[in-house]
Amino acid sequence: xxxxxxxxxxxxxxxxxxxxxxxxxxxxxxxxxxxxxxxxxxxxxxxxxxxxxxxxxxxxxxxxxxxxxxxxxxxxxxxxxxxxxxxxxxx
Amino acid sequence: xxxxxxxxxxxxxxxxxxxxxxxxxxxxxxxxxxxxxxxxxxxxxxxxxxxxxxxxxxxxxxxxxxxxxxxxxxxxxxxxxxxxxxxxxxxxxxxxxxxxxxxxxxxxxxxxxxxxxxxxxxxxxxxxxxxxxxxxxxxxxxxxxxxxxxxxxxxxxxxxxxxxxxxxxxxxxxxxxxxxxxxxxxxxxxxxxxxxxxxxxxxx
Numbered sequence: 001x002x003x004x005x006x007x008x009x010x011x012x013x014x015x016x017x018x019x020x021x022x023x024x025x026x027x028x029x030x031x032x033x034x035x036x037x038x039x040x041x042x043x044x045x046x047x048x049x050x051x052x053x054x055x056x057x058x059x060x061x062x063x064x065x066x067x068x069x070x071x072x073x074x075x076x077x078x079x080x081x082x083x084x085x086x087x088x089x090x091x
Numbered sequence: 092x093x094x095x096x097x098x099x100x101x102x103x104x105x106x107x108x109x110x111x112x113x114x115x116x117x118x119x120x121x122x123x124x125x126x127x128x129x130x131x132x133x134x135x136x137x138x139x140x141x142x143x144x145x146x147x148x149x150x151x152x153x154x155x156x157x158x159x160x161x162x163x164x165x166x167x168x169x170x171x172x173x174x175x176x177x178x179x180x181x182x183x184x185x186x187x188x189x190x191x192x193x194x195x196x197x198x199x200x201x202x203x204x205x206x207x208x209x210x211x212x213x214x215x216x217x218x219x220x221x222x223x224x225x226x227x228x229x230x231x232x233x234x235x236x237x238x239x240x241x242x243x244x245x246x247x248x249x250x251x252x253x254x255x256x257x258x259x260x261x262x263x264x265x266x267x268x269x270x271x272x273x274x275x276x277x278x279x280x281x282x283x284x285x286x287x288x289x290x291x292x293x294x295x
Contacts, residue, residue, distance in 0.1 A: 021277070043210065044210055054218075069149075
């Protein structure tokens with residue numbers, strides 16, 4: 001559900017710029033409190049905050065989804081490295 | 092005369108192996124490859140989304156690591172140094188290929204304009220537990236979104252939100268200030284949030 005709303009006021013814009021820092025715990029306690037107070041009373045900002053939080057969470061949930069290295073490439077890499085390292089020590 | 096290493100580096104999981112390799116046991120280098128080939132390959136896939144490009148990046152990175160390992164001074168964790176080399180290898184490859192010029196993302200483009208409908212409630216997808224929300228289709232939307240980010244923003248997002256580096260570590264890896272990392276990360280996340288918003292607004 002949506003409606004027209006004068007959302008882009010100074011407080012909203014200031015909060016918008018700091019959302020990632022807030023979600024990463026990189027702000028001081030006072031600024032965090034300002035953001036929490038503002039988000040409590042401003043639904044559009046709360047929606048921004050929560051959708052951004054979820055975006056980050058989704059990205060992080062994908063992180064462990066790692067593909068194995070293709071076997072042929074892994075073998076090739078090990079052979080190459082063994083060849084180089086048997087020739088000389090790192091210089 | 093041997094120099095006592097900084098106590099901080101003793102917490103580096105790779106310290107002993109690197110010491111041994113640099114002391115002449117180059118036959119141990121493949122062990123370093125085994126430790127990191129999977130991480131680097133997946134980093135390459137997240138950055139390039141192309142198997143051949145990812146493999147080339149991994150191979151060139153390990154060759155460079157072998158070449159310069161003697162110069163590694165433990166000013167940072169080995170893993171951060173490794174990613175620094177991987178990142179620069181990745182960027183060099185991109186410059187040689189056919190990628191479009193980089194686009195700057197500005198904060199303004201993500202601020203809802205006056206014509207846009209403003210939500211009066213938090214969208215439902217924002218409050219569903221992640222494990223219930225994430226499926227194959229959504230994973231593809233996120234991966235496509237990450238891939239469509241301009242490279243300098245994609246690098247920061249991948250390192251911070253997928254590879255698990257802190258802001259300070261990402262700054263070290265990329266040779267940028269922490270402020271710069273924060274700015275790029277916020278814009279990259281907002282870009283991705285727009286992609287998800289579009290996906291859900293169009294009836295996912």
